[in-house]
Amino acid sequence: MSTTSPAPILRATDLVVGYGGPAVLQGIDLELTPGAAPVGIVGESGAGKSTLVEALLGRLRIREGHVTFEGRTVSKLSRRDKKRFRAAVRTVAQNGLDIDLRWTVERAVTGALTDARKAGRANGRSVAELLDDVALEPSFASRTVYSLSGGEKQRLALALALTTRPDVLLLDEPLTAVDPAMRGEIARRLTDTTRKLGTAVLLVSHDVELVGRLCPTVHVLADGTFVASGDLAAVFADATHPAVVGLAEAAPLAVQRFA
Numbered sequence: 001m002s003t004t005s006p007a008p009i010l011r012a013t014d015l016v017v018g019y020g021g022p023a024v025l026q027g028i029d030l031e032l033t034p035g036a037a038p039v040g041i042v043g044e045s046g047a048g049k050s051t052l053v054e055a056l057l058g059r060l061r062i063r064e065g066h067v068t069f070e071g072r073t074v075s076k077l078s079r080r081d082k083k084r085f086r087a088a089v090r091t092v093a094q095n096g097l098d099i100d101l102r103w104t105v106e107r108a109v110t111g112a113l114t115d116a117r118k119a120g121r122a123n124g125r126s127v128a129e130l131l132d133d134v135a136l137e138p139s140f141a142s143r144t145v146y147s148l149s150g151g152e153k154q155r156l157a158l159a160l161a162l163t164t165r166p167d168v169l170l171l172d173e174p175l176t177a178v179d180p181a182m183r184g185e186i187a188r189r190l191t192d193t194t195r196k197l198g199t200a201v202l203l204v205s206h207d208v209e210l211v212g213r214l215c216p217t218v219h220v221l222a223d224g225t226f227v228a229s230g231d232l233a234a235v236f237a238d239a240t241h242p243a244v245v246g247l248a249e250a251a252p253l254a255v256q257r258f259a
């Protein structure tokens with residue numbers, strides 16, 4: 001009996017991207033597949049992690065190579081497909097909350113769920129379940145967004161991104177304002193939910209330990225390319241590139257855990 005594995009939904013092939021000067025990314029290949037385990041990206045500040053996320057979202061001009069969504073080049077999507085792409089591929093960045101701060105959390109989530117239903121992408125989860133996905137107590141529903149701490153706002157941004165049952169979630173440092181213990185708990189819940197929803201997750205973070213724990217495949221980005229890829233134990237065991245050595249030196253606890 002033959003089994004067919006799902007095809008990647010978002011794919012970068014031999015990607016070269018820059019901002020006018022020298023290329024920031026060179027020859028990047030990356031595949032994100034619904035139902036597959038989360039993929040992690042780590043790298044020093046300025047390595048090009050956010051640039052990669054922006055390129056995957058179709059927000060940057062591609063110099064060479066392609067980014068494709070369901071096999072079609074993102075920069076050439078029709079208006080209709082672009083709308084689908086925007087609902088299917090969601091991102092949460094460090095300061096990713098773009099809503100009226102006077103709203104209550106409940107209003108924000110209910111509004112997002114209504115929009116998702118209209119777009120035919122409701123995920124069947126209630127406001128309470130979505131808050132629980134990001135470890136926010138039910139009592140947060142009546143709080144105004146304005147009154148939330150930075151970390152709580154980041155958690156709300158994640159809950160809002162989940163409302164559309166995204167096929168792909170691109171997380172660029174999504175939990176920087178959350179303390180490390182809670183970060184692990186939220187990431188665990190988020191991984192459970194995205195697994196249930198079949199959402200492909202890309203996790204970009206400085207927190208090497210967190211990325212290693214959640215992502216069986218981790219890419220180390222340096223000098224615009226992936227200089228090492230694999231599970232973190234293998235990456236550290238075979239640390240020859242200075243960027244990987246530097247990463248290991250900067251995260252001794254992660255090395256201990258994954259060695």
Ligand SMILES: Nc1ncnc2c1ncn2[C@@H]1O[C@H](COP(=O)(O)OP(=O)(O)OP(=O)(O)O)[C@@H](O)[C@H]1O
Nearest residue numbers: 019020024043044045046047048049050051052206
């Ligand atoms: N809009 C822009 N215009 C010109 N150069 C940019 C722009 N955005 C980023 N860069 C440059 O591209 C390179 C990669 O930046 P990027 O933000 O992708 O790195 P990063 O790995 O996400 O860094 P960090 O971890 O500090 O967020 C850096 O040299 C940066 O200065």
